Amino acid sequence: MENNNDSNKDNRKKNNKNIIIISVVITLMLFLLFTYMQSMINASTYKEKTYKEFVQSLEDREVKEVVVTSNKVEYKLKGDDKNITYYAAGIADKDLLNRLESSGADYKAKEQDSSSSILNFVGSYILPLAGIWIFLWLMYRMISKSGGGMMGVGKSNAKVYVEKETGVTFKDVAGQEEAKESLTELVDFLHNPGKYTKIGAKLPKGALLVGPPGTGKTLLAKAVAGEAKVPFFSLSGSDFVEMFVGVGASRVRDLFKEAQAKAPCIIFIDEVDAIGKSRDSRFGGNDEREQTLNQLLSEMDGFDSSKGLVILAATNRPEVLDKALLRPGRFDRRVIVDKPDLKGRKDILRVHAKDVLMDETVDLDAIALATSGAVGSDLANMINEAAIMAVKAGRMSVCQADLFEAVEVVIAGKEKKDRILGKEEKKIVSYHEVGHALVTALLKDAEPVQKITIVPRTMGSLGYVMQVPEEEKYLMSKDEMLSRITTLFGGRAAEQIIFNSITTGASNDIEKATELARAMVTQYGMTDEFGLICLESVENKYLDGRAARNCAESTSGEVDRVVMRLLKECYQRAEKLLSENKDTLDKIAEFLYEKETITGKEFMEIYREVTGAEEEEKETVLDLSFEEVSTES
Numbered sequence: 001m002e003n004n005n006d007s008n009k010d011n012r013k014k015n016n017k018n019i020i021i022i023s024v025v026i027t028l029m030l031f032l033l034f035t036y037m038q039s040m041i042n043a044s045t046y047k048e049k050t051y052k053e054f055v056q057s058l059e060d061r062e063v064k065e066v067v068v069t070s071n072k073v074e075y076k077l078k079g080d081d082k083n084i085t086y087y088a089a090g091i092a093d094k095d096l097l098n099r100l101e102s103s104g105a106d107y108k109a110k111e112q113d114s115s116s117s118i119l120n121f122v123g124s125y126i127l128p129l130a131g132i133w134i135f136l137w138l139m140y141r142m143i144s145k146s147g148g149g150m151m152g153v154g155k156s157n158a159k160v161y162v163e164k165e166t167g168v169t170f171k172d173v174a175g176q177e178e179a180k181e182s183l184t185e186l187v188d189f190l191h192n193p194g195k196y197t198k199i200g201a202k203l204p205k206g207a208l209l210v211g212p213p214g215t216g217k218t219l220l221a222k223a224v225a226g227e228a229k230v231p232f233f234s235l236s237g238s239d240f241v242e243m244f245v246g247v248g249a250s251r252v253r254d255l256f257k258e259a260q261a262k263a264p265c266i267i268f269i270d271e272v273d274a275i276g277k278s279r280d281s282r283f284g285g286n287d288e289r290e291q292t293l294n295q296l297l298s299e300m301d302g303f304d305s306s307k308g309l310v311i312l313a314a315t316n317r318p319e320v321l322d323k324a325l326l327r328p329g330r331f332d333r334r335v336i337v338d339k340p341d342l343k344g345r346k347d348i349l350r351v352h353a354k355d356v357l358m359d360e361t362v363d364l365d366a367i368a369l370a371t372s373g374a375v376g377s378d379l380a381n382m383i384n385e386a387a388i389m390a391v392k393a394g395r396m397s398v399c400q401a402d403l404f405e406a407v408e409v410v411i412a413g414k415e416k417k418d419r420i421l422g423k424e425e426k427k428i429v430s431y432h433e434v435g436h437a438l439v440t441a442l443l444k445d446a447e448p449v450q451k452i453t454i455v456p457r458t459m460g461s462l463g464y465v466m467q468v469p470e471e472e473k474y475l476m477s478k479d480e481m482l483s484r485i486t487t488l489f490g491g492r493a494a495e496q497i498i499f500n501s502i503t504t505g506a507s508n509d510i511e512k513a514t515e516l517a518r519a520m521v522t523q524y525g526m527t528d529e530f531g532l533i534c535l536e537s538v539e540n541k542y543l544d545g546r547a548a549r550n551c552a553e554s555t556s557g558e559v560d561r562v563v564m565r566l567l568k569e570c571y572q573r574a575e576k577l578l579s580e581n582k583d584t585l586d587k588i589a590e591f592l593y594e595k596e597t598i599t600g601k602e603f604m605e606i607y608r609e610v611t612g613a614e615e616e617e618k619e620t621v622l623d624l625s626f627e628e629v630s631t632e633s
């Protein structure tokens with residue numbers, strides 16, 4: 001990758017010129033200062049006298065020593081602690097020798113020494129100045145290396161990466177078929193802009209890639225450049241925004257200037273919301289950002305798209321973007337790059353597994369099924385983690401157990417081996433986790449259990465139940481939602497039934513259950529009390545999906561009451577189910593307590609043994625158990 005330190009050489013030249021001018025001025029000032037100081041020092045130790053005064057001092061026998069040169073006499077006086085040298089301009093004095101002799105002073109003659117005065121000059125002026133020059137130069141180097149400081153202001157040193165050829169193609173981007181399709185058109189346009197302009201078609205100027213983090217927006221932009229074989233300019237929206245007003249705007253100008261010179265090419269602005277935030281903010285504006293945005297808008301209007309310049313921008317908060325940025329002629333195309341579905345995840349896993357050695361136990365479809373909700377970067381990360389685990393274990397290839405462990409590491413963190421739970425706590429955690437799993441098994445609509453563990457993980461959980469759906473679902477029925485809430489309450493209910501006390505361990509379950517129940521009431525119209533009404537709308541869909549209330553205060557209170565009722569009913573259901581199956585609960589919890597991690601298969605065996613339940617279709621998925629696979633490897 002060629003890191004073209006930002007936009008312009010012009011700018012850099014300008015900066016260098018400024019630095020030279022500043023240095024010359026400083027040097028001149030220092031020179032004057034030195035001269036002045038030197039003369040001050042000289043004035044105190046080297047004083048001029050008249051020849052008459054000199055003769056007088058000789059006659060008074062006050063002179064200690066005299067140095068006679070061709071044009072002056074220099075002398076020192078006796079008893080002078082300041083060691084001042086006096087001098088008097090020489091005149092043709094024939095009696096000088098006699099005078100010296102009779103004064104009793106030491107005297108000698110000296111030739112005018114030109115070399116010493118040169119040395120003197122060098123020592124007192126040139127050397128210090130050279131020292132200062134070197135110091136200034138080093139300072140400049142340091143500042144320009146750190147890429148900023150006062151001297152860096154206005155310099156377009158935003159991290160623009162220019163890649164002549166990204167080397168990424170659409171093949172490297174998996175599971176984003178629709179996005180690829182919409183971008184293919186741009187590729188064609190970059191290949192052959194003339195084809196479009198001939199007919200009189202206006203070429204698209206930009207496309208906005210919208211989606212959650214890690215879904216491959218940057219990758220797609222690179223793939224567009226790679227497919228079209230054009231240079232790729234990339235920088236992040238936040239690179240534009242500086243403390244100094246106007247810097248961002250000048251960077252935008254520079255960027256467009258440089259890109260236009262290299263057209264056809266692609267400019268990619270990541271996190272465009274950093275500059276493109278709506279300007280009508282109620283909380284006061286941000287001058288720098290607004291100026292930068294204005295500059296961006298005017299550049300987008302101004303450039304000649306027939307040359308084949310396309311601007312791609314990525315964001316995960318499209319709702320905060322300024323409307324002006326989205327109007328036709330700017331980022332008028334919106335390409336959604338959403339979380340991948342089951343097939344997408346399979347494809348992404350395959351793309352990343354391509355370069356990793358895998359043994360025959362590996363079944364990427366099963367991993368894809370277990371990673372619902374994961375985005376491309378998570379999946380890439382999982383494959384890499386699995387490869388690292390295989391290396392750590394001294395194996396030559398990755399096996400399915402590595403992959404499953406990697407899934408857990410990415411979702412729940414690494415095992416925290418040094419956290420030893422006390423006996424009582426371990427027992428509580430065992431019952432809590434088995435509570436979840438047992439409710440799951442007892443409910444028809446819940447997803448099958450894959451694994452139960454009470455080994456603490458670094459992301460804070462003391463234990464968890466891993467559930468894997470049989471197939472990817474896009475819709476959830478009311479019953480499934482209620483089952484999910486009931487399952488979440490299984491842990492707390494088990495604690496209550498067995499120990500008749502409750503712990504803090506259920507906080508995360510309660511939070512999730514409440515979120516689900518609230519969504520049922522406010523977004524999905526699943527309750528009789530409210531029926532079909534939208535009481536909350538999701539604000540930032542691609543980030544945390546927080547919902548904003550859009551109902552009256554009093555309705556909100558009513559919503560809370562309905563949510564409470566739903567949660568209470570689910571809890572009671574969980575409690576009832578577990579009380580009826582207390583034996584099974586005890587048995588499995590005991591088993592888990594001993595083994596710390598049990599597979600879904602082991603769980604179902606004990607479950608069937610105690611309850612005498614028939615084997616169901618569901619259990620086929622449980623064959624992907626960890627232990628089984630790891631022994632094979």
Ligand code: ADP
Nearest residue numbers: 172173174213214215216217218219376377380
């Ligand atoms: P975003 O820009 O959406 O936050 P990136 O494009 O930076 O995400 O993705 C980060 C990494 O995740 C990529 O470098 C790639 O390795 C992987 N990745 C993400 N999505 C995909 C995908 N659809 N296909 C293949 N790899 C992907």
